[in-house]
Each structure stands twice: as structure tokens, then as C-alpha cells.
Amino acid sequence: MxxxxxxxxxxxxxxxxxxxxxxxxxxxxxxxxxxxxxxxxxxxxxxxxxxxxxxxxxxxxxxxxxxxxxxxxxxxxxxxxxxxxxxxxxxxxxxxxxxxxxxxxxxxxxxxxxxxxxxxxxxxxxxxxxxxxxxxxxxxxxxxxxxxxxxxxxxxxxxxxxxxxxxxxxxxxxxxxxxxxxxxxxxxxxxxxxxxxxxxxxxxxxxxxxxxxxxxxxxxxxxxxxxxxxxxxxxxxxxxxxxxxxxxxxxxxxxxxxTEGEPEGIGQPYDALLHALLSLRHLPPAQRDAWREFLDYYVFDPEGKAGEHLPKHAQGVLGAPSPALFDHMRSLIRSTLS
The missing domain is CATH 2.60.120.650 (Cupin)
Structure with a gap:
């Protein structure tokens, strides 16, 4: 060894x-x-x-x-x-x-x-x-x-x-x-x-x-x-x-x-990891598999194409990064927490 x-x-x-x-x-x-x-x-x-x-x-x-x-x-x-x-x-x-x-x-x-x-x-x-x-x-x-x-x-x-x-x-x-x-x-x-x-x-x-x-x-x-x-x-x-x-x-x-390349106002990835543990880890295997696909498409997006079929005004959270967009996302997240 x-x-x-x-x-x-x-x-x-x-x-x-x-x-x-x-x-x-x-x-x-x-x-x-x-x-x-x-x-x-x-x-x-x-x-x-x-x-x-x-x-x-x-x-x-x-x-x-x-x-x-x-x-x-x-x-x-x-x-x-x-x-x-x-x-x-x-x-x-x-x-x-x-x-x-x-x-x-x-x-x-x-x-x-x-x-x-x-x-x-x-x-x-x-x-x-x-x-x-x-x-x-x-x-x-x-x-x-x-x-x-x-x-x-x-x-x-x-x-x-x-x-x-x-x-x-x-x-x-x-x-x-x-x-x-x-x-x-x-x-x-x-x-x-x-x-x-x-x-x-x-x-x-x-x-x-x-x-x-x-x-x-x-x-x-x-x-x-x-x-x-x-x-x-x-x-x-x-x-x-x-x-x-x-x-x-x-x-x-x-x-x-x-940390280079982080857009201004972006959330912290470590926080997202904790939220994912709360939301995904304890789902049944088939459900986790589905969410793995969704995360790959929406989040990791290897080709950078998620939402490109939508007009820019309708892309919402998939739009170009900006402090205003990240504030909008935080508002959405706050509305879902209980």
C-alpha cells in the first residue's frame, strides 16, 4: 500500500x-x-x-x-x-x-x-x-x-x-x-x-x-x-x-x-449544497434520479443551452446573471421556505 x-x-x-x-x-x-x-x-x-x-x-x-x-x-x-x-x-x-x-x-x-x-x-x-x-x-x-x-x-x-x-x-x-x-x-x-x-x-x-x-x-x-x-x-x-x-x-x-468569475450577488454554493441535502437526499431513488437530470439540465447545463429556446424576456431565472436576477431568485426561495 x-x-x-x-x-x-x-x-x-x-x-x-x-x-x-x-x-x-x-x-x-x-x-x-x-x-x-x-x-x-x-x-x-x-x-x-x-x-x-x-x-x-x-x-x-x-x-x-x-x-x-x-x-x-x-x-x-x-x-x-x-x-x-x-x-x-x-x-x-x-x-x-x-x-x-x-x-x-x-x-x-x-x-x-x-x-x-x-x-x-x-x-x-x-x-x-x-x-x-x-x-x-x-x-x-x-x-x-x-x-x-x-x-x-x-x-x-x-x-x-x-x-x-x-x-x-x-x-x-x-x-x-x-x-x-x-x-x-x-x-x-x-x-x-x-x-x-x-x-x-x-x-x-x-x-x-x-x-x-x-x-x-x-x-x-x-x-x-x-x-x-x-x-x-x-x-x-x-x-x-x-x-x-x-x-x-x-x-x-x-x-x-x-474566487474569480463569480457574478456579483450570486448565492453561495455551499449554502445550495445544504439546501439540496434538505430537499433531495431523502427522496426515493427514482425521484432522486429525476432530480439529477433536472439539476444537470438547469444548473450544470454542460452546453449552456438551458432556456435558450425562450425569448429573453421570458427566460426568467435562466437569464443572464445580474444582481437584480439574483435578488429575484432569493425572493422566490424565501417564498418557498417555511
């Missing part, structure tokens, strides 16, 4: 220098490692001087507000996950000063089995103005960067409804990625309890229980993996599952999330 840490490598390409070169990577709809994409950042240079140096650097440019962090006890072994009966999560959320968090992070290096700790998804522009000014990614000038800091932590495979460029600033990070078509083989957890709004895989990448989750072997056969060094980056396509492991006692990552 393929071992979780012996997977096919993620494709590597030269670091793009223009949005057009990044577009060529994105058009492949596959993960791509971009070695050295942010190697010129001052933050990466300071990180090469040691953990204390990068901690000082973060604070030198000014800190404007408290930060949110999560923590789990030593028994979690760095893995942020569910509790034992899946009724909650195995970590707590706290808020405090970045300086205090960094002090605790540096102290934890000397502990043989430290608690897991992480500051996650903090917007940089309104937290660290100096860092934001001096460490820019010109190929994504209009995307708000976010910062992630932690020790040796493990984040379960999950997906984001966005494209992502993740840049390693300090410490090494290992990414294990799965295409959306591997969802069934990843055994997603409950919708009601999630670390960040979407289900995560139940499978422990470091120690998969193949008796309980036998189809995970197929996921591994189709997975790709990469380890980023400071200065490297990875492109993660829309809705690709990815598990992330921080391999060093101090790890800092900056990522860029964005």
Missing part, C-alpha cells in the same frame, strides 16, 4: 512573475509548487536568522489589534480535530496579544510534547501594517493576504471554496492534496461540527485506519504531496482537499484566497 508520506509529488514550475504566468498555472486546475516565489521577501530573510528573529520582525512593523488563536493539549499530538464522540472539537479558541502568542510559541520549543497552538487566517493589512507594506505578492495585487502561525500542528484534509496561493515564510510545511472527485474516499466528518465551516476528513494522514476507512487507499493512490521550504509557495485549485502539516517548532505561512 502507498504510505501517506510517500505519494506522487506535486508538479513544480518556475515561480510566475506576472498575473499572466500565474493564469497559465491556474488554467491547469492542478496543484503546482512555485519554488522561491517569495524568497525575496524581507520576512523570509529574517526567518533564516532564526525563530527569535522572525518573531521580532513581526512585531517591529507594528501590531494594531488582538489576534485569535486556537490551542489543543499535548494528547492531541498536534492534530486539530474533533473530540472523541464528534460532538465538538478538540481545541479551544482564545484571543490575546500577538506578542504573548509568540512568546508562548518560542517557549513551547523546549517542551518534549508541547500543546498544539496556532494563530489562523488573520488578515495582515489590518494587523501588521509594516509586514503588509514590505512583503507583497505583485501577481495578486488585489487579494487580501492572511497569516497563519503555529508550532508542529496537523490540519486535517479539508476544502475551501476559493483558489489559494499559500506562501511559506518560516518553517517547513507539508501539503497532501486530493481532487474533489476523491471526496467519497476521504470520509468527510459531520456538517454540524467543523473547524472552519466545511467538513474535514475523518482519516488521520499520519496513521490511517484502513479497516474503518478502506477506500482511503484509493485516495492515496490519487493524492499528490509537496513539502515547502521558506520562500516557496503552492497553488491549490478551487475546492481541492488539502491536509497541512507544519514540520518545525515555529511555522509561518501567508496565503491568498480569492
Amino acid at each position: 502507498i504510505q501517506p508520506n510517500d505519494l506522487q509529488p506535486v508538479e513544480e514550475r518556475p515561480a510566475p512573475k506576472t498575473p499572466e504566468e500565474l493564469r497559465a498555472i491556474r488554467d491547469g486546475v492542478r496543484p503546482v509548487v512555485m519554488r522561491g516565489l517569495v524568497a525575496g521577501w524581507p520576512a523570509v530573510a529574517r526567518a533564516s536568522e532564526g525563530d527569535e528573529a522572525i518573531a521580532r520582525y513581526l512585531l517591529e512593523g507594528g501590531v494594531t489589534r488582538p489576534v485569535n488563536a486556537i490551542g489543543a493539549g499535548p494528547d492531541a499530538q498536534g492534530r486539530f480535530f474533533y473530540n472523541s464522540d464528534l460532538t465538538g472539537l478538540n481545541f479551544i479558541r482564545v484571543q490575546g496579544r500577538l506578542e504573548t502568542f509568540l512568546q508562548d510559541l518560542l517557549k513551547a520549543r523546549g517542551v518534549s510534547n508541547p500543546p498544539a497552538m496556532a494563530m489562523q487566517s488573520e488578515t495582515i493589512s489590518n494587523l501588521l501594517p509594516g509586514f503588509h507594506r514590505d512583503n507583497r505578492l505583485d501577481i495578486l495585487p488585489d487579494v487580501e493576504p492572511r497569516m497563519w502561525i503555529g508550532n508542529r500542528i496537523r490540519v486535517a484534509p479539508h476544502f475551501d471554496t476559493k483558489e489559494n496561493v499559500a506562501c511559506c515564510v518560516a518553517g517547513r510545511r507539508r501539503f497532501t492534496l486530493f481532487a474533489p472527485d476523491q471526496t467519497a474516499n476521504l470520509y468527510p466528518g459531520p456538517f454540524e461540527v467543523t473547524p472552519a465551516g466545511a467538513p474535514i476528513s475523518m482519516v488521520d494522514l499520519d496513521n490511517p485506519d484502513l479497516q474503518t476507512y478502506p477506500k482511503f487507499t484509493t485516495a492515496l493512490e490519487n493524492a499528490v504531496q509537496a513539502t515547502l521550504e521558506p520562500g516557496d509557495a503552492i497553488y491549490i485549485p478551487y475546492c481541492w482537499w488539502h491536509g497541512v502539516e507544519s514540520l518545525d517548532p515555529v511555522s509561518i505561512l501567508v496565503n491568498y484566497w480569492w
